[in-house]
Amino acid sequence: MRIIELNESSRKKILENLLKRSPHQYETYNETVAQIINDVRSNGDEALFLYTKKFDKVDINADNIKVTDEETEYAYKQVDPKLIDIIRKAKANIEEFHIKQKQNSWIDASKEGIILGQKITPIEKVGVYVPGGKAAYPSTVLMDIIPAKVAGVKRIVMVTPPDKDGRVNPGTLVAAKEAGVTEIYKVGGAQAIAALAFGTESIPKVDKIVGPGNIYVALAKKAVYGYVSIDSIAGPSEILVLADETANPRYVAADLLSQAEHDELASSILITTSRNLADKVLEEIENFLKTLSRSDIIKKSLANYGYILIAKNMNEAIEATNEIASEHLEIMTKDPYSDMTKIKNAGAIFIGEYSCEPLGDYMAGPNHTLPTNGTARFFSPLSVDDFVKKSSIISYNKDALEKIYKDIETFALSEGLSAHANSVSVRFNN
Amino acid sequence: MRIIELNESSRKKILENLLKRSPHQYETYNETVAQIINDVRSNGDEALFLYTKKFDKVDINADNIKVTDEETEYAYKQVDPKLIDIIRKAKANIEEFHIKQKQNSWIDASKEGIILGQKITPIEKVGVYVPGGKAAYPSTVLMDIIPAKVAGVKRIVMVTPPDKDGRVNPGTLVAAKEAGVTEIYKVGGAQAIAALAFGTESIPKVDKIVGPGNIYVALAKKAVYGYVSIDSIAGPSEILVLADETANPRYVAADLLSQAEHDELASSILITTSRNLADKVLEEIENFLKTLSRSDIIKKSLANYGYILIAKNMNEAIEATNEIASEHLEIMTKDPYSDMTKIKNAGAIFIGEYSCEPLGDYMAGPNHTLPTNGTARFFSPLSVDDFVKKSSIISYNKDALEKIYKDIETFALSEGLSAHANSVSVRFNN
Known part of the structure; x- marks a missing residue:
């Protein structure tokens, strides 16, 4: 200091x-990450299990990859009941704050014959990455899952690397269950990100991936951005x-x-x-x-x-x-x-x-998943907005379109798009 | 069909x-794009001008890269006055719709001693990419700039490739001026995206880049994502x-x-x-x-x-x-x-x-910059939300923190973070 x-x-x-x-300083790892992603994309579970054996030193297969109810129940016995109470208090506060972020669909029907609007729909399937080992923070599990739940996401798929005995941190399991996770798979690293982005026999393909991870996870998230959405590069x-x-x-x-x-x-x-x-x-x-x-x-x-x-x-x-x-x-x-x-x-x-x-x-x-490394200039805290998307609504009746169709025709023709012009004029010229 | x-x-x-x-099908071009980006990042204007010479076949330098007031005035003379009127009508409608998207900052002050909230701030500097040649659409210029303006962005920096005579499409210039652009530079391609992301002697570094482009532009946007924000990969x-x-x-x-x-x-x-x-x-x-x-x-x-x-x-x-x-x-x-x-x-x-x-x-x-290629599962139309970011507000007084500090201490210690626990306990233990 x-x-x-x-x-x-x-x-x-x-x-x-x-x-x-x-994380951008480590772009030399991009090739390794791209190789893992392509392998999992092409070979599914087989590649996923091989990388888990290689990096996490544990045999994971189609039968034991998914965390069972029994494992979750056992986790509840391992975690201090006092901590479970605190997790529940935290959950209530996080939920209360995030509910205030919810946006409504809206329409503007103030002009005769015209309805314009914005429809909000929850993203259907979301993947949540949770680090393992020393960086397994139950608080982050709450912060990543609760906003998705509040947004109305139907399927929240968590992935987290297992330890050498094939087990997941009990605090992570309890927090995930309390927050409302749908299912949990024992995989981590770039291979888990690839599995979420493209799907494998065991892991469902999701629409968006959130959550922090090591440098390989960060670079893998950037690599799959566009195939799916991501929260940010932490x-x-x-x-x-x-x-x-x-x-x-x-x-x-x-x-x-x-x-x-x-x-x-x-x-x-x-x-x-x-x-x-x-x-x-x-x-x-x-x-x-x-x-x-x-x-x-x-x-x-x-x-x-x-x-x-x-x-x-x-x-x-x-x-x-x-x-x-x-x-x-x-x-x-x-x-x-x-x-x-x-x-x-x-x-x-x-x-x-x-x-x-x-x-x-x-x-x-408020969420503790926040923009780092100067990205607060353009990124926001993780929020309910991250788990919904919008569709515009456009509805004109005949009279309303008739008033404006010549302008559309002229504008379209000025851009050389005659089929665009035709799409309006066909409705009025016979 | x-x-x-x-x-x-x-x-x-x-x-x-x-x-x-x-666009992801073209990831074999990633290397070319990465090379252009690194070159512009390291060598600034020099590289930018060389690529413009190479790809756009025109000599651009520090003196002629920026569109002048005279050039804009001349563009107004070239564009049909009827079309200018239509552009203005379109602008009014686009503005009216996007104003409805504006979100307010809010606080929750319902609990004694506690203020929580969400502060909305416009992004300071935004780059708008506008294609040249046959794909120069004045309508897209309106759609990309107006939401930024409505959001309160101070500096809206447009880039667009010049033709072989070093000129920009007059419709593009008129639409940009009507929409409220701050400045326009005559560069295009991956090199223009790199210039916006990292800044050169002539081009200011921005916080977010929006707008459609060819495959090189799309891949360049993905490559600089994280250094800056982007709207989507079109x-x-x-x-x-x-x-x-x-x-x-x-x-x-x-x-x-x-x-x-x-x-x-x-x-x-x-x-x-x-x-x-x-x-x-x-x-x-x-x-x-x-x-x-x-x-x-x-x-x-x-x-x-x-x-x-x-x-x-x-x-x-x-x-x-x-x-x-x-x-x-x-x-x-x-x-x-x-x-x-x-x-x-x-x-x-x-x-x-x-x-x-x-x-x-x-x-x-409503905006016509929309999610393509199945990405409507997780992306939204371009909107005012794209041009703001949020900051959480957290304020507890002594009494409010006192009621909860032991929970924070316990939670932090359970995650092995004793300096986190210390940060709350130091305020009450003496």
């Missing part, structure tokens, strides 16, 4: 350094705290560390107008590091992608904040609501000193 | 045949007419032909419960073909991708319609509104015999 003065040149360097964390996690002299340095330090522990590519940034705060935050970080279990990871991520940036004034601080476009943004300033109105690019905005980032990760309700 | 009975096996074959039209146009014995065969035939004229890969499909209608439509098509200017293209597209499908009943017809998921769907049946409620997958739905597809292409108001 270093303290740096914000200026044109430091901003440019920092932005460049942060982009090194992008990069490492990040937090940006925007703070002035009124912020509590202990809270700021704790929150920066909470993202730094995710992995060595995570990024934690403080932008502040107060040099005094910067110094104190650095001190608090040193203190916390003595006690935190993942301090090795934290130290590496802070060394590589951690910054404390000193801004001359709040305007400059906010400008840099918008430029970095962080996944998580905490605002701890005198007037955080007013500052929020100036934020253009951020996945989620946490306002005030009691709105710490982990609140959003687990319990508040 | 052939008449085929709908059944399991014919459906499967037809779907496979239609997918041959997908494939050839298509129409599906769902009709029963009440439909007018002359109108059905004219509408099928209107899409077939686009290009040889276009697809026109009639699904009907009436053998009698099928025969008559075929007759009408033969008649029309004698007079239409683009009959060579039409004959090829009908031969390759045109179908008249006979369904045993309306349920089977609708099921096949949903399976094909056409870009444009016309419903000409006894009860078209009731049938519309059963449609799950379609870009735009035209209801009743006076709602012909070209009405939607030019004047009605």
Whole structure:
């Protein structure tokens, strides 16, 4: 963690350094990923099982690939009942928030003889990728499945890599069941993405794939984009705290560390107008590091992608904040609501000193699957909108079309499209 | 054009045949496209100008790449004033429809001490690709720029390939100006997509790229997806007419032909419960073909991708319609509104015999940039939503966080994330 003065040149360097964390940096793996995808597309289950043997070191076949009711029941016995209660509380909050995102179909029938509108339909089949091993987060399972359920998706197909004994993390199974998953298959990696995109004998072809994964999963999602839809290409996690002299340095330090522990590519940034705060935050970080279990990871991520940036004034601080476009943004300033109105690019905005980032990760309700790596400039948090699609509705009666058909004819002919012109004129010329 | 009975096996074959039209079939060009992109990314304008010389056979440089006010003024003189009036009428209708799509930011402040919400922000910079040559459609320029403008995008950067004399289609220039473009550059192809995604000395880096193009443009858009956002990967146009014995065969035939004229890969499909209608439509098509200017293209597209499908009943017809998921769907049946409620997958739905597809292409108001090639299963028409992004808002006060912080702590620790747990507990333990 270093303290740096914000200026044109430091901003440019920092932005460049942060982009090194992008999954796009690994495009040399594209060939390997393309090979896996083509193989699964051509050879279905056979290829899928071979890759699972190769990468996950476990024999999966058509009989044991699908998680059974018994396995799920057993998972419920393995998970602390207290945690199951918390998962249910979280689910209720997540559901409540996402229900508010639901859009209605609408029509405009204000002009005689004309109905125009937008029809909303849930996507029929959705695939949810859930990482295995140490990155198996039940909270993410809730965040990925609940919006699909709220949207009205009929079939929610989860895939997740099994461990060497062919088992799936029990917390993952409980969260999936609570969230309303339809079926779960024990496969992971690029091969699981290929199976969801093209279907195999065991795995149904879906319309959209969501959920985070390692670099192979990220590149596979990009490769199948267009055959199916995807949520986004997820990069490492990040937090940006925007703070002035009124912020509590202990809270700021704790929150920066909470993202730094995710992995060595995570990024934690403080932008502040107060040099005094910067110094104190650095001190608090040193203190916390003595006690935190993942301090090795934290130290590496802070060394590589951690910054404390000193801004001359709040305007400059906010400008840099918008430029970095962080996944998580905490605002701890005198007037955080007013500052929020100036934020253009951020996945989620946490306002005030009691709105710490982990609140959003687990319990508040808004989705924690958020745009990373500067993509908050154009991507949004995962939402109910991701699980529906729209169809336009156009209906004119004869009178309404008659008033306008000559314009259509002229416009079409100007573009050289005489069959387009014919399609309107045939209805009036005899 | 052939008449085929709908059944399991014919459906499967037809779907496979239609997918041959997908841009994904050309992934062998990916290497060429990647090379162009990398070159423009590394060498900026220099590479951009070289490719323009190579592909468009014209010398473009930093001084003449940007369309000047004089060029736009001259374009207004070249375009028929009657057409300019029609463009303005179309613009008013498109604007009126898209304004209805605008979503508001919202908050939920119903629980004491808690504010949750969703903030909508326009994307700052958008690139619009407009094809040149014969595929230069002023109507598409309106459809791509107006939603961005309605969304509040500040900078709308258009690119379009120049002709051999370094000029741009005057209709394109007029439509762009009327729609509210910010600036226009004379470049096209994969090199223009690369310039928009990464920026060059002349072309600003944008956040999202929209608009149709040839196969190189489509693959380039997929390649830069993630660095920027894109609207979709556009494939050839298509129409599906769902009709029963009440439909007018002359109108059905004219509408099928209107899409077939686009290009040889276009697809026109009639699904009907009436053998009698099928025969008559075929007759009408033969008649029309004698007079239409683009009959060579039409004959090829009908031969390759045109179908008249006979369904045993309306349920089977609708099921096949949903399976094909056409870009444009016309419903000409006894009860078209009731049938519309059963449609799950379609870009735009035209209801009743006076709602012909070209009405939607030019004047009605809904967007004509629509999901093609079966992607209506998961993609939507271009809309104002494409030009905004969302940020979640999370704000808890001390009391609200205190009630829930132990749950967050437990959940975080169950996932092995002690720094997450620390971020909440530090606010209450001293």
